[in-house]
Structures are given as C-alpha cells and as structure tokens.
Amino acid sequence: MFSKYLASTIAAFLGISNAACNYGTSEFPREPNVPASKFSYTGLTGPLNWYGLNETANAMCDKGMNQSPINIVTTNATITHGASVSLNIPSYPGGADFENLGTNVEVVVNGTLIDANKTYSLAQFHFHTTSEHRINNEYYPMEIHFVLEAADKTIAVVGFLIDFGPTDPLLSSVFASVSEIPSPGNVTLTGPLDFSILQYHLTHNTIYRYEGSLTTPPCSEKVKWIIGTKPLYIDVDTYKEVKKVVKFNARYTQDGLGQANLLENAATELNR
Amino acid sequence: MFSKYLASTIAAFLGISNAACNYGTSEFPREPNVPASKFSYTGLTGPLNWYGLNETANAMCDKGMNQSPINIVTTNATITHGASVSLNIPSYPGGADFENLGTNVEVVVNGTLIDANKTYSLAQFHFHTTSEHRINNEYYPMEIHFVLEAADKTIAVVGFLIDFGPTDPLLSSVFASVSEIPSPGNVTLTGPLDFSILQYHLTHNTIYRYEGSLTTPPCSEKVKWIIGTKPLYIDVDTYKEVKKVVKFNARYTQDGLGQANLLENAATELNR
Numbered sequence: 001m002f003s004k005y006l007a008s009t010i011a012a013f014l015g016i017s018n019a020a021c022n023y024g025t026s027e028f029p030r031e032p033n034v035p036a037s038k039f040s041y042t043g044l045t046g047p048l049n050w051y052g053l054n055e056t057a058n059a060m061c062d063k064g065m066n067q068s069p070i071n072i073v074t075t076n077a078t079i080t081h082g083a084s085v086s087l088n089i090p091s092y093p094g095g096a097d098f099e100n101l102g103t104n105v106e107v108v109v110n111g112t113l114i115d116a117n118k119t120y121s122l123a124q125f126h127f128h129t130t131s132e133h134r135i136n137n138e139y140y141p142m143e144i145h146f147v148l149e150a151a152d153k154t155i156a157v158v159g160f161l162i163d164f165g166p167t168d169p170l171l172s173s174v175f176a177s178v179s180e181i182p183s184p185g186n187v188t189l190t191g192p193l194d195f196s197i198l199q200y201h202l203t204h205n206t207i208y209r210y211e212g213s214l215t216t217p218p219c220s221e222k223v224k225w226i227i228g229t230k231p232l233y234i235d236v237d238t239y240k241e242v243k244k245v246v247k248f249n250a251r252y253t254q255d256g257l258g259q260a261n262l263l264e265n266a267a268t269e270l271n272r
Numbered sequence: 273m274f275s276k277y278l279a280s281t282i283a284a285f286l287g288i289s290n291a292a293c294n295y296g297t298s299e300f301p302r303e304p305n306v307p308a309s310k311f312s313y314t315g316l317t318g319p320l321n322w323y324g325l326n327e328t329a330n331a332m333c334d335k336g337m338n339q340s341p342i343n344i345v346t347t348n349a350t351i352t353h354g355a356s357v358s359l360n361i362p363s364y365p366g367g368a369d370f371e372n373l374g375t376n377v378e379v380v381v382n383g384t385l386i387d388a389n390k391t392y393s394l395a396q397f398h399f400h401t402t403s404e405h406r407i408n409n410e411y412y413p414m415e416i417h418f419v420l421e422a423a424d425k426t427i428a429v430v431g432f433l434i435d436f437g438p439t440d441p442l443l444s445s446v447f448a449s450v451s452e453i454p455s456p457g458n459v460t461l462t463g464p465l466d467f468s469i470l471q472y473h474l475t476h477n478t479i480y481r482y483e484g485s486l487t488t489p490p491c492s493e494k495v496k497w498i499i500g501t502k503p504l505y506i507d508v509d510t511y512k513e514v515k516k517v518v519k520f521n522a523r524y525t526q527d528g529l530g531q532a533n534l535l536e537n538a539a540t541e542l543n544r
Contacts, residue, residue, distance in 0.1 A: 042343050042409060043527045048534040052541040062542055071314050130402055130411070137314060137519040139402070141413075164508045236436045236508055247409040252524050255315045262320040267539035269324040270334055 039217050040103060047251045048263065050217045061219035062263040067254040068212035068225065069132035078210060082203040085226060086114040087146070087158060089122060089199070095189035098177060102184030103216065103249055104128070105242070107174055109193065113148045113156055115226065120148035120156045129243050130250045131161050132215050133227060140231060141239055143250075144171075145215075155214070156224040158202070165233030170198050175238050182245055198232075205230045215251045311489050312375060319523045320535065322489045333491035334535040339526040340484035340497065341404035350482060354475040357498060358386040359418070359430060361394060361471070367461035370449060374456030375488065375521055376400070377514070379446055381465065385420045385428055387498065392420035392428045401515050402522045403433050404487050405499060412503060413511055415522075416443075417487075427486070428496040430474065437505030442470050447510050450517055470504075477502045487523045 038053050039045050045053065051062035060067070089111030097108040104126045111122035124147055131140035142162035149155050162171070173191035180188040208227040213219050234242075255262050310325050311317055317325065323334035332339070361383030369380040376398045383394035396419055403412035414434035421427050434443070445463035452460040480499040486492050506514075527534050 042406075042525055043531070043534075044537070046525070046534075048524070048538055049541065052537065055541065055544070062538065134314075134520060138515060139520045164512065240436065243410060248406060248411045248525075252320070253314055253318070253520075259315070262315075262318075263535075263538045264542060265316070265324065266320055266334065266535045267542040269321070269327065270536060270539040271543065272327070 041249050058217045064221050066221050066257050068215050071134040071253050077208050079206050082205050082207045087199050088112050089195040092193040098188050098190045100181040100184050100186045118150050120150045122148045128250050129246050132250045158226045160228040161231040162234050163231040167235045167238050168232045313521050330489045336493050338493050338529050340487050343406040343525050344480050349480050351478050354477050354479045359471050360384050361467040364465040370460050370462045372453040372456050372458045390422050392422045394420045400522050401518050404522045430498045432500045433503040434506050435503040439507045439510050440504045
C-alpha cells in the first residue's frame, strides 16, 4: 500500500505544503521543522528532549507556561454545557484513511466545530494510550483527540477520555482494522464511520474547557481544549490490539496553567 | 484504625529509626530526609522536581545515569533463568498489613531472596499503575515490586509486569480489601497470602536483569533489578478499584543505562 507517511515526510523535507491533503494543523509531524522521525516517547527523542530536537521550533515544549496535558482538578475546572459547541462530522460509509504515523494512529476526516461564533475545520483524529489528561490525578487507559483549525490558524482540540467498558460503536469501527497498520507508514481504511452518537454525547453532557497547548512538538500554545466530562468506552481486547501498535504515546503531565514549565524549573534547580 | 503511616511520618521527623517494623529500605517515605508528604506524581512535587524537593538527598534523581525505570529492549537485555534466584516468602494465612502511603499501596511482609550467594531481606511489596518498566516501548497496566535489602545495604527489587487477564490468586487476595484504604494513612489487612505460585512463576521462567535505581526519591543507584519476563494478571474490575485508590504513580521512562540523565540533559539544552 502506498505510504502517505513517507510521501509526507519527503514533502516536509522539501518544504512542500501538504494543504491538499487537509493536514492543516501543526500537531503532526508533517511540517518542515518537525519530521515524523524526529520525535518519540522514549529517551533523547522523547518528551524530555523535544526542545533539544529543535530549540527554535519546539521552544514552547520547555518554556511554555500553559502546556498540555494537565491534571484537571474538577473543583477548579471551567465546566460548561456541551450544547455550547456544535461538532459536525459527515459519515464515512466506506471508511476513512487510517494511518500509522509512528507516534500515533490517525484517522483522516473532515468536519467542523463551531464554538463562540468561530468555525474550526477538522483535519484528523488520533489516539493516545495512556490518556494524556488526568482527572483529579487519575489517568484513563486511552484518550481521543479531534484536531481542528480556524481560518485565523487558531487550533482547537476536542478530546474524550476512554475508559474500559463495552466498546463504543464508533471506536469499534475505527479499530476494526488497527492490526493492518502495525508499522509506521502503514495506511488502511477504517470500517464505516458514523459520528452521530459521538456528537450527541458531546452536546448532551458537560465539558471541561481550558487554554493549553499541543501535546506534541512544537507544543504551540493558545490551543482551545474542549474535553468531555463523560468518557467513551473500549473493551480490553480492543485496547490490547491498539496498545500493541501504539505502545505508549502520552506526554507526561505538565504543571498547572500559568506555572513554570517543569523542564525550565528543573534547569533552574540544577543550576543553583 | 490506627495509622502506621502517621506514626512513621512523625517518627521520621523525629529521626526515630523504624527498623523494628522492618522498613529497612530507602525506597519509602519513612526516612528523615524524605517524608511521605514531600513527593507525588504531579507538578512541583512530581518526578520532574524530586531533585528540587531535596537537592542533597535526591541528587541522583536528576544526575544519576543509571536510573529506573527503563524501556527494556528485549534484543539487548540480559536474560537469565529464574532458577538462578531463590525467593522465599512465608504464608500469611491471617493476611498482612496493607497500607496506603499516599504515593502507593504497600503490603508489609518478611521473606528472603538469595541471588549470587547474597541474601536479601524483604521488607514490603507495592504496586505501580501504569507499569514503570516498558518492554520494547510497550507499557502494561500495572507493576508489582518486592523491595529487598542485604546486610551490606545493597538493594534488590524483584518486579513483575501485570497485564489484563484472570486475576492471579495472590493479587486477588491482596486487593480484596483495597477499597478499605482509600486515603493516605489508612491501614487494613489483606486476605490470606500464599506466595508459592508466585515463587514457582519466578523460578520457572526467565528474568530480565539490570543494575538501575529506586524509582522514587532518593533515586539511589546500584539497585539490582530482577524482572520476570512473563507477566502476572489482573482483571479490569480489580484494576479499576486499585487505580481509584492509587490514581497514577509511575515515574517517566528514564534514558538508557549509562546515558545522560534526561533532566540534566534538558538543563544543558536550555542553557546553551
């Protein structure tokens, strides 16, 4: 199967824009400065050295003071009703592209989010295991992120924690083919995708809101986070299949919003 | 119920040795320099600032070059047969003390490990979620650590990864009362403990070996790690009960053995 990943990486090195593929957001390793092969979740390519990989592009990873993911303390959290947003993603009865990026598995779909009178365009959604956000210190086995960008380049991410339980139909259909993309660069199709239950789930429950960052290089800030307070569900067998492919791809919990970046703090402590 | 944790913390502040309780190892927050309340897994008391909590006692957390946990790459790992060690833990038909330390839940039992003609004394075992060690980049939902110390103060830790499956009888009996210790300082009794199957499991399979560190402050090195290559098992319901109490208590993956400490490396990068 043709590798979009390889093509994107080559395009990224050549500085070719990938806009035609709708990879408009900067969370993904398809930008000239952050090729996919350059970051991981282990050792010197892992989260504690993302800044070291590119000190200009990834400056916020070590210096930003509103970095994600965070531990959400529910008693202090900003919580609004999900009816305040409108997420519209068309059905994909024939499935959508499902790609192994090395650091993640990603589904390429279009759609829109309207929040506070601004429209954001959906480029893709992807998964983290474990969850990146924690709620009152507790983590969850997985987390799903829908990454969107407005015309003014503002980024929004709609996320849901995923707990163990009977797998939601959408996740079941997405992961039906995860074993077909075991290696970076592999591409396949998901099963048929219908987002209507997810949209209902989002708009009929409450949501946590905060302004944070991308959780991957370049860790850009001013990202609008919208996280459902009610989780989605996955069964253990499906989780194990996904984990076998994704392995571990959660950035460590950052310090509270507006607090010193934990890595800049560590450097200060070590230089005393 | 009387709080041993509180008593230990007070004793630690007063500099009173806790040897009579067999808390001989330094992994636990019962030493004068590392009171329980001083470290956590979040923010400025979390793993990225353990050094900042006590720059003398916890120097190795930021400077040690053989820190644990690591990602074990099986093609490079030192693997020996488990028959090379002998782990002997008496049965506790009436159960053993089971304590919530704030950062962990711990079972207080005696026993011995003999390895390379040296005898180590067991003080306790405890649990991490997620696993601290990763195998070929993949994490597991939990990990158990048996912490032992020899007469010359050398520390050994016998660990097992814990995957999802039918709960092993030992874990089932340990966790039967976990919901009775929801808060730091709570103490209860486990169900009856019989270690014979665990001992068989250890000595009839292969083990990973390496020399690393404690995974909690003071992050002391020259710790002998012995990790079973075959996991134990826990079912999802029991896991959820444990996670509700422990929440998240895994140190981030360290760099490879002999490599620069990731936090010292980060400081170097930030000071360029």
